Amino acid sequence: MVAAECCRDSWIVPPANVLVHARMAYSTVGTGNLRIVRSGRIMRPREIVLALTVSCILDAMSIAGVPAVGRYRTMARHAVSSVIGSMWEKVCLAGMVEHGHPRAKRFASFGEGSMLSFPPGTIFNEEWISIGKKVMVGPRVSMSVGMVPKQPIAGNDAILRIGDRCVIGQGSYIVAHTGLEIGNDVQTGPYVYITDQNHGYEDPELPIGIQWPVNKGVTIGSGTWIGTGAIILPGTSIGQNVVVGAGSVVTGNIPDRCVVVGAPARVVRKYIPGTGWNRAG
Secondary structure (H helix, E strand, C coil), X not given: CCCCEECCCEEECCCCHHHCCEEEEECCCCCCXXXXXXXXXXXXXXXXXXXXXXXXXXXXXXHCCCCCCHHHHHHHHHHHHHHHHXXXXXXXXXXXXXXXXXXXXXXXXXXXXCEECCCCCCEECHHHEEECCCCEECCCCEEEECCCCCCCCCCCCCCEEECXXXXXXXXXXXXXXXXXXXXXXXXXXXXXXXXCEECCCCCCCCCHHHCCCEECCEEECCCCEECCCCEECCCCEECCCCEECCCCEECCEECCCEEEECCCCEEEEEEECCCEEEECC
């Protein structure tokens, strides 16, 4: 029976042609580089390439209808999948940016205990971005100040500020031009979009894309949760401990301790001292 066994420190993969009794294991020594062991010894790069090649050949033979190939194709695919998965996990760990990392030093500030996950999104003009302590920025998160990298920015203060202990969900975009501040303990789901700039459309004769943009600052109060896919538009001011529902489009002033949902977002619940959470009437 073909089986795969996974434990904390190792992957044991199904036997597959040239990878008979192969075992892929994480090294727990030194830098933690991936080790691929076969029959008690570290596999050479050419053996890894051979395993990948055999897998491709078996795929082609199976597609061509060669009999009795399916079983070996599955075994080879499991082995190669384990190699790729193990290597990718190590790449993500190695590519993470933490406090003291050379890239972290590009930021206006980058607090202790904070991290940028790998792979990153588009990040530029970091010298105008301030990240607090114990902040976790998920993979593929884009953060920027201005239109293009190395754009001259007036003043010396950070334009995009993220407070302490925040979590920015993967695939999110935070785009600042004039002033965007996120308080402490703010968390977002994945694919959230926050910006302080919008396209102008005052002249009905000109294409929207070439009209001068409009900038309005954004503030997000401490303790707020922003659900998956929400959009925070320019000029928005969100209070403390607010819940923004998934997919909401938020603009204007949102009071403290409430729940907003919809497009445009509206208050559906609010906290009243003495009576607790109440539906908004």
